[in-house]
Amino acid sequence: MSVLGELRRLRAGRAGRAAPRRRETAIGYLFLTPWLLGVVVITAVPMLASLYLAFTDYDLIRPPEWVGLDNVVAMLNDARLANSLRVTFTYVLVSVPLLLAFALLVAVLLDRKLRGLSFYRSIFYLPSLLGSSVAIAILWRQMFGRDGLINQVLAWFGVQGPSWISNPDTALGTIILLHVWTFGTPMLIFLAGLRQIPVMYYEAAQVDGASAFQRFTRITLPLLSPIIFFNLVLQIIGAFQSFTQAYVVSGGSGGPADSTMFYTMYLYQRGFAQLDMGYASALAWVLVLIIGAFTAVNFIASRFWVFYDD
Amino acid sequence: MTTDIAPVRRTRLLRTPAAGIVRHVLLIAASIVMIYPLLWMLASSFRPNDEIFSNPGIIPEGLDATNYLEGWNSLAHPFGRYLMNSAIVVLGCVLGNLLSCSLTAYAFARINFRFRAPLFAVMLVTIMIPVHVIVVPQYIMFNQLGWVNTFVPLVLPKFLATDAFFIFLMVQFIRSIPRELDEAARVDGLGHIGIFFRIILPLMLPALAATAIFTFINSWNEFFTALIYLTSPDMMTVPVALRSFLDVTAGSSYGPMFAMSIVSLLPVFFIFLFGQKYLVRGISTTGLK
Numbered sequence: 001m002s003v004l005g006e007l008r009r010l011r012a013g014r015a016g017r018a019a020p021r022r023r024e025t026a027i028g029y030l031f032l033t034p035w036l037l038g039v040v041v042i043t044a045v046p047m048l049a050s051l052y053l054a055f056t057d058y059d060l061i062r063p064p065e066w067v068g069l070d071n072v073v074a075m076l077n078d079a080r081l082a083n084s085l086r087v088t089f090t091y092v093l094v095s096v097p098l099l100l101a102f103a104l105l106v107a108v109l110l111d112r113k114l115r116g117l118s119f120y121r122s123i124f125y126l127p128s129l130l131g132s133s134v135a136i137a138i139l140w141r142q143m144f145g146r147d148g149l150i151n152q153v154l155a156w157f158g159v160q161g162p163s164w165i166s167n168p169d170t171a172l173g174t175i176i177l178l179h180v181w182t183f184g185t186p187m188l189i190f191l192a193g194l195r196q197i198p199v200m201y202y203e204a205a206q207v208d209g210a211s212a213f214q215r216f217t218r219i220t221l222p223l224l225s226p227i228i229f230f231n232l233v234l235q236i237i238g239a240f241q242s243f244t245q246a247y248v249v250s251g252g253s254g255g256p257a258d259s260t261m262f263y264t265m266y267l268y269q270r271g272f273a274q275l276d277m278g279y280a281s282a283l284a285w286v287l288v289l290i291i292g293a294f295t296a297v298n299f300i301a302s303r304f305w306v307f308y309d310d
Numbered sequence: 311m312t313t314d315i316a317p318v319r320r321t322r323l324l325r326t327p328a329a330g331i332v333r334h335v336l337l338i339a340a341s342i343v344m345i346y347p348l349l350w351m352l353a354s355s356f357r358p359n360d361e362i363f364s365n366p367g368i369i370p371e372g373l374d375a376t377n378y379l380e381g382w383n384s385l386a387h388p389f390g391r392y393l394m395n396s397a398i399v400v401l402g403c404v405l406g407n408l409l410s411c412s413l414t415a416y417a418f419a420r421i422n423f424r425f426r427a428p429l430f431a432v433m434l435v436t437i438m439i440p441v442h443v444i445v446v447p448q449y450i451m452f453n454q455l456g457w458v459n460t461f462v463p464l465v466l467p468k469f470l471a472t473d474a475f476f477i478f479l480m481v482q483f484i485r486s487i488p489r490e491l492d493e494a495a496r497v498d499g500l501g502h503i504g505i506f507f508r509i510i511l512p513l514m515l516p517a518l519a520a521t522a523i524f525t526f527i528n529s530w531n532e533f534f535t536a537l538i539y540l541t542s543p544d545m546m547t548v549p550v551a552l553r554s555f556l557d558v559t560a561g562s563s564y565g566p567m568f569a570m571s572i573v574s575l576l577p578v579f580f581i582f583l584f585g586q587k588y589l590v591r592g593i594s595t596t597g598l599k
Contacts, residue, residue, distance in 0.1 A: 003434050003437055003478060006430075006434055006478075007431065007434055010427060010430065010431050010434075020422045020423050020424050020426070021422075024421055024422050024423055025423040025424045026423075027421060027423075027501070027502045027503075028417050028421040028422070028423025028424075028426070029423060031413045031414065031416055031417035031421060031502070031506075032413075032414060032417045032423075032429070034409075034410040034413060034414065034469060034470050034471050035410065035413075035414040035417075035433070035470065035471040035477070037470050038410070038467060038470025038471050038472045039432065039433075039436065041470065042444070042448070042466075042467045042470055042472050043436055043439065043444060043472065045447070046443075046444035046445075046446075046447035046448045046451065047439075047443055047444055047447075049447035049450075049451075050443055050444065050446050050447045053446065053447065060450065060453070106337075106340065109333055109336060109337055110337070114333070115334075116334075116337075120337050120341060121590070122582075122586060123341045123344055123345055124340070124341070124344060125582075125586075125589075125590075126344075126345070126348075126579075126582060127344055127348075129527055129578055129582055129589075130348070130575055130578060130579075132531050132533075133531045133533075133549065133574065133575065133578070134531075134533055134548075134549040134550075134552040134553050134571075134574070135552060135571035135572070135574045135575050136571075136575075138552065138555070138556075138564075138567055138568070138571050139347060139348075139351045139568070139571065141556075142362070142564050142568075143347060147363040147364070148363070149347065149350055149366055152363075152364065152365075152366035153366050156366075181344070185593060188590055188593045188594055189593060189594065191594070192593075192594035192595070237438055237440070240440070241440050241441065241442060243533070243534050244531075244533040244534065244549075247533075247537075247553075248533075248553055248556070251556055252553075252556075264442055264534075267442055268534075268537075268538075271445075271446055271449075272449075272538055277446050277450065280446050281446050281447070284440075284442045284443040284445070284446060285443060287440060287442055287443065288439075288440060288443050291438075291440060295438070
């Protein structure tokens with residue numbers, strides 16, 4: 001049962017039980033105290049505060065000054081913001097489908113009894129544990145530099161590669177590649193999902209003369225669609241928040257020529273380098289709205305392609 | 311489903327030797343591509359800088375520790391200091407998540423309190439809230455409390471169960487524990503607190519292990535909040551210290567950087583080696599519908 005399945009269930013109203021007794025409620029809230037405190041102090045209050053700050057001018061030193069919609073107007077005329085949106089959308093819309101396609105492909109290759117399954121699984125999963133680290137971003141910087149590993153390998157084939165990270169046309173591509181490299185986590189989820197598909201479906205299809213491709217598109221894909229959907233939603237939410245890799249690979253600049261200036265990096269620069277906390281708060285809320293809109297569209301679209309057999 | 315005979319049929323119907331070989335060739339090729347950069351970084355960490363830019367091989371020529379010595383000592387403090395800082399943060403985060411998430415999960419899974427359903431929905435939604443919306447006011451708050459350049463902003467939220475994902479993982483796990491055990495304990499006179507500590511907590515060890523391992527890896531790698539809150543060299547954790555190599559060496563001296571990068575990856579690697587079972591199970595069970 002995934003987070004999304006759980007939310008569906010709640011909406012369908014199947015979660016209710018007998019009316020709670022007062023003692024149960026008291027002890028329940030005792031157990032919940034740390035979490036409730038966290039929701040209020042660490043999440044809800046800061047969220048409301050940032051909503052307020054989004055309409056102010058605030059530099060941490062002088063008190064916030066209400067400026068109405070000035071930040072919004074400034075955002076509409078902010079060319080660097082427009083650029084960072086373009087970079088982020090490109091990153092999300094290219095890397096997430098690629099990553100999920102690889103995850104699904106490898107999971108299908110690994111499914112069913114296979115000699116060395118756990119060995120392969122480990123190899124493919126390892127990068128997703130290491131991929132978000134600064135160490136790997138440093139490695140990437142070297143690999144895609146002028147005399148980096150990639151160009152050394154290309155030299156064997158007589159190709160003189162460019163410096164991938166200092167070229168505005170290719171820098172973003174190297175970070176997308178790094179993200180795709182970490183397909184291990186969704187791959188594990190796909191593998192677990194594939195295990196749940198009864199073998200007899202495939203047997204019946206084969207008796208009826210279905211090809212391997214047909215078995216994949218007519219059985220695997222529909223039965224796996226809730227899990228594909230789950231991965232898609234979470235990966236998109238996660239990808240919009242990417243920061244570390246672009247920050248380290250570009251040396252903190254988002255360069256060359258702002259070509260790797262992710263939305264979160266622009267927010268960081270405005271908020272924490274220029275101490276423009278009001279504007280940064282406005283940026284943060286726009287990010288929430290974007291992620292919310294994407295998630296909503298995902299849920300609406302899912303009615304047309306996600307198949308629930310329960 | 312007839313699971314007992316399924317594997318036999320599977321082999322007969324779905325697999326041919328040729329397809330099997332093609333599959334292995336594909337998988338081996340993909341494995342090499344996936345793992346090569348890591349092996350190369352390991353081999354390069356023992357090579358002089360100019361060779362890092364000319365030797366794409368992964369067979370080490372020797373175990374020359376020069377880079378490691380240089381990397382260990384090229385920042386404001388010896389690298390051990392940053393490892394220690396990271397260890398403190400990670401320990402705090404793991405402890406915090408284990409405590410706070412298990413308490414919360416027990417309440418959602420086993421106690422029938424008022425407003426449980428809406429609060430559960432709130433909990434699920436917080437999994438998806440991006441950290442960036444709260445980071446600005448949170449920074450202002452922690453700044454006014456004088457907690458910038460302390461570990462508190464990194465560790466305190468974990469004691470308040472803000473990693474809702476792990477609550478969810480534990481709720482799933484507790485639901486799979488038979489309720490008869492609770493009933494029996496209740497007959498013996500235990501209340502919720504007793505049931506939680508004596509019955510549920512020992513039985514949910516796999517979920518606690520998964521939480522501990524994931525929290526370890528996440529907080530060991532955590533960069534964004536560390537970058538914001540830990541600006542003084544005394545307090546830097548490993549990721550922030552590693553990044554500052556790029557400033558110190560103008561980003562050109564890769565030998566020492568690779569050496570310390572390898573050092574920073576080792577804990578995660580060992581956890582992966584020994585905790586893989588819990589990682590795989592944790593991901594598989596929370597990812598399913």
